[in-house]
Every structure is written in structure tokens, then in C-alpha cells.
Amino acid sequence: MRVGIAALFVLIITGWLWHDARAQSGGPVVSGAHRFEKVVDGIYYATASGTMTVGSNSPVIVNDDEAMVVDSEITPAAARALVADLKAVTNKPVGYIVDSHYHYDHAFGNQVFAPAIPVIGHDNTRRRLLGEFGNVMEQYTYLNSVQPVPARLESLKQRIAEEKDPQQKASLERQAANSRAYLEQVKETRVTPPNVTIDKKMTLFRGGREIQILYLGRGHTDTDVVVLLPKERIVCTGDLMESQISYMGDSFPEEWIATLDRLKALNFDTVMPGHGVVFKGTAKIDAFQKYLRDVINQVNASRKQGLSAEEAAKRVDVTAYSGEFPQIRGVGIDAAAARRIYQLAERPE
Numbered sequence: 636m637r638v639g640i641a642a643l644f645v646l647i648i649t650g651w652l653w654h655d656a657r658a659q660s661g662g663p664v665v666s667g668a669h670r671f672e673k674v675v676d677g678i679y680y681a682t683a684s685g686t687m688t689v690g691s692n693s694p695v696i697v698n699d700d701e702a703m704v705v706d707s708e709i710t711p712a713a714a715r716a717l718v719a720d721l722k723a724v725t726n727k728p729v730g731y732i733v734d735s736h737y738h739y740d741h742a743f744g745n746q747v748f749a750p751a752i753p754v755i756g757h758d759n760t761r762r763r764l765l766g767e768f769g770n771v772m773e774q775y776t777y778l779n780s781v782q783p784v785p786a787r788l789e790s791l792k793q794r795i796a797e798e799k800d801p802q803q804k805a806s807l808e809r810q811a812a813n814s815r816a817y818l819e820q821v822k823e824t825r826v827t828p829p830n831v832t833i834d835k836k837m838t839l840f841r842g843g844r845e846i847q848i849l850y851l852g853r854g855h856t857d858t859d860v861v862v863l864l865p866k867e868r869i870v871c872t873g874d875l876m877e878s879q880i881s882y883m884g885d886s887f888p889e890e891w892i893a894t895l896d897r898l899k900a901l902n903f904d905t906v907m908p909g910h911g912v913v914f915k916g917t918a919k920i921d922a923f924q925k926y927l928r929d930v931i932n933q934v935n936a937s938r939k940q941g942l943s944a945e946e947a948a949k950r951v952d953v954t955a956y957s958g959e960f961p962q963i964r965g966v967g968i969d970a971a972a973a974r975r976i977y978q979l980a981e982r983p984e
């Protein structure tokens with residue numbers, strides 16, 4: 636009996652401490668399609684709550700008079716949801732959007748903001764979204780987000796029918812509903828370029844905050860900018876550096892490694908990436924640089940043997956990096972990465 640009461644007491648105290656710790660750290664705020672994680676006062680990391688396809692994660696920087704949002708997300712509907720959901724953490728209006736790069740999952744919400752609100756991006760983001768290098772809605776990177784969806788829906792339908800666990804079933808049903816809605820939501824997209832562009836660097840002073848927008852060179856694309864908050868020692872990296880393996884289909888892999896050296900030279904402790912989770916320090920960046928080097932070398936070795944890019948992709952073994960990047964579960968990489976390395980070897984850009 637005594638033991639029972641003591642155990643109950645421990646449970647109550649533990650529960651109370653846990654509750655208190657969450658209250659003090661703020662805990663993530665779930666609002667509509669988004670979850671907002673407070674990183675420091677006035678700086679939030681918006682991720683998907685699971686009720687909608689939103690694409691990228693968006694850092695939110697609340698200033699004295701307005702909020703800056705890094706990346707307008709995947710569709711106008713996602714962008715509108717972000718504006719509405721943000722009210723759970725700030726009553727300031729969105730005053731600036733930064734496009735970390737031109738990819739659809741980061742920039743196809745732009746039309747909700749431009750022209751009324753400055754949408755800031757690299758010169759090349761504007762050129763690419765204007766279609767100077769072809770219509771981005773007709774390119775593989777975007778098409779690959781819509782074309783495979785019907786087949787995926789079919790297989791989901793089957794899995795839902797077979798699933799016995801009600802929680803799993805509900806989660807699969809939500810995935811299917813989100814995918815169906817996404818196919819509708821993309822119909823509204825009008826590709827909208829940034830209306831303020833930078834070449835190398837722009838600095839905004841908003842209230843007490845200094846916000847640097849920096850182009851460090853080609854990497855994930857030729858359009859990547861990072862947002863550096865020197866006082867807070869935070870950098871928002873888009874897909875130039877994620878907490879997971881970044882897409883390589885439009886990348887400049889050799890230059891990416893050098894660009895990441897320039898990223899590491901900036902003064903920051905905290906990285907808010909375009910996908911994945913917020914992380915600290917440079918160890919993950921070191922690991923990703925080694926990963927890129929390894930992928931380039933292995934793909935090129937296969938290319939010299941005369942293998943196809945698809946065959947090369949299947950053979951690349953980067954399982955040594957699964958400690959830093961748990962999404963690596965076996966041998967093989969995205970074929971788009973190998974195709975890109977082949978393409979650059981044959982036709983350097």
C-alpha cells in the first residue's frame with residue numbers, strides 16, 4: 636500500500652514536471668494545417684500538421700511590425716492556410732516572403748503575396764520562375780510531384796481496404812485525402828516570380844532585428860539563398876542544407892560542397908532547414924558534404940563503365956551515412972541525382 640501511494644506520488648510529480656517543462660518551452664502550437672515550433676522568442680518553425688499538403692517547412696521571423704516568412708509553400712491554398720494558421724502565434728501581418736529557391740514546394744504559394752507584399756529571391760529564382768530556362772511546370776521536378784499521384788492513390792486505396800488497425804487506417808485515409816486535394820489545389824497555381832531580387836547579399840533592419848539574405852553559390856540549385864540572423868545565431872537554409880538528404884535533380888553537386896564550406900563559415904548555432912527538423916552545429920553539414928563527394932565519385936565510376944544513370948543510381952552505396960541520415964535504408968539513391976551528374980558531365984552548365 637505504501638509503495639502504491641509512493642508510486643502514485645512519483646507519477647503525479649513527474650506528470651506535473653513534464654507539464655511544466657512543456658509549458659515553459661512553449662511546446663509546438665498546432666493551428667490548422669501547420670504546427671509552429673518556437674525556436675527562440677519571435678522565431679517559429681512552421682511544419683505540416685498533417686491535414687494538408689504544404690510542401691516545405693517555413694521559418695517565421697516575427698519583427699516589430701510584421702512577420703517575414705521563408706518560403707510560401709507548395710500551392711496558393713497552402714500559402715493561404717499558412718497566413719490563417721499564423722494567427723495562433725502572432726497578430727502581425729506577413730510583411731515579407733523570402734524564396735529560399737525556385738522549387739515548387741517552396742515558391743508556388745507566391746501568388747498569394749505578390750505584388751502587394753515583397754517576395755524576395757535570387758535573380759536566378761526570378762529568371763527560372765519567369766520561364767527563361769523553360770516552363771517550371773513542365774519540368775521533371777514539378778511533374779514528379781503530380782504525375783505519380785493517381786497511381787499512389789490506387790495503391791493507398793488497396794492498403795486502406797486491407798488495413799485492420801483503425802489508427803493506421805485513419806492515417807492512410809488522411810494521406811489519400813491530402814493527395815486528392817493536392818491534385819485539385821495545383822490547378823490554381825500561376826507561377827509567380829520574386830518581385831525583389833538579390834545577386835549576392837541584402838540586409839534588412841526591422842525593429843531590433845538584423846536579417847541578412849545571402850547567396851553563397853550554386854548548390855541544391857543555382858537559386859539558393861540563406862537567411863542569416865546574426866544576433867540570434869540562426870540560419871535558414873532552404874534545401875541547400877536539410878536535416879535529411881536533399882533532392883539533387885537540379886543541383887550542382889561539385890559546387891554544392893564548396894558552397895556548404897561558405898555556409899559553415901557563417902556565424903550560427905541553429906539551422907532551420909527547408910525540410911526535416913531544426914538542428915544545431917555543423918556536424919551534419921560535414922556529413923552531407925562527404926555524402927555528396929561519395930555520390931559523385933560512385934556515380935562517375937559507373938558512368939565511366941558505360942552504365943546507364945538509372946543503373947548507376949541503383950548501385951550507389953551510401954549506407955555509411957545512415958547514422959546522420961536515417962532515411963537511407965539500403966543501397967541505391969534517387970535516379971534523378973545520378974541523371975543530373977551524368978547530364979553535367981556531358982553538358983556542363
Ligand SMILES: [Zn+2]
Pocket residue numbers: 736738855874882
Ligand atoms: Zn528544393
